Amino acid sequence: MVTEERVWQALAEIPDPEIPPISIVDLGVVRDVSVENGTVHVEFTPTFLGCPALEVMRDQMAERIRELGAEPEVEVVLDDSWSTDRITPEGREKLRASGFAPPAPRESGGPQLVQLRSKAFKCPYCGSTETRLESIFGPTPCRSVRYCESCRQPFEQFKTI
């Protein structure tokens, strides 16, 4: 009999299709798991609505659940419940170790340009806050590009959403 705990473990083995060092559970996109009569219901919240990885994540979750011998039911929840604050502490550390600066905590009123232009963001390589905004958009919509003045290394900064 499949348990919720077993499902969470299986989902935690699925890498983020765009940033494989972190899992989709680290990313915080799995909102809820419930098991009833051999059917596993998963509530899944997209990161960015236009993220091309959504379908890949959804299909991989369904496949893992089938491998556990249960019937998957993955519900995509299009509400505002996902935020970068849902990335787990482990996920944040894995991001940093892979050269991605983890997102700053969400603040009321949303992100402001003045803040992005400030030196509040830490370089994931050397830890310096002497960093500047290079471009609001990076290789994917969820990342910006910054440059570290201390170690002279460009890096990707996760946007706060």
Next chain:
Amino acid sequence: MNAQALLEIADDELILGWRNSEWTGIAPFLEEDVAFSSIAQNEVGHARALYQLVAEELGTTADELAFDRKPEEYQCSQFVELRLVPDWARTIARHCLYEDADERRIKALVESDDPEVAGLAAKIDREEAYHRMHAQMWFERLQGEPQFQEALEELRPMVDQRGEHLPEFEQLWEEMTEVRRSVAGATW
């Protein structure tokens, strides 16, 4: 849920997303190539999510709404239909004017009594915040340029002009719906 109002927004986002994607590969800077491609991707993502909500209400699907309607059934404004490549000043002027107008209508939807609409609008708004900051940076950079000011003056009255489509919409529609018209029910 006011399906018609949501459809208007979804159509604007889809068509503007298409227009923005026309800069992919040819924007004046590499960073802008990436930015316009990302913004396009987000706008199309917003359109899809809005179509999904409307589709549930109307008993259809998001793909049918996006690709199977006749040109005259699209509710988008003429403003987003304009093909502005390769005019960067007018492109940035539209970007600034659109983000400003879009912010107002999305923020109004966040206050909706319908929790599905309000929740989706709140999510869209948080993504749009980055489009607005991008527009703001360009506004600061170009505001002293007469060419940019003229573009703002020219385009401002068009922001919410709906009704007849512009001649260039037809070509966009043909390209956008080509796959679905050649293979009925095609998915990808």
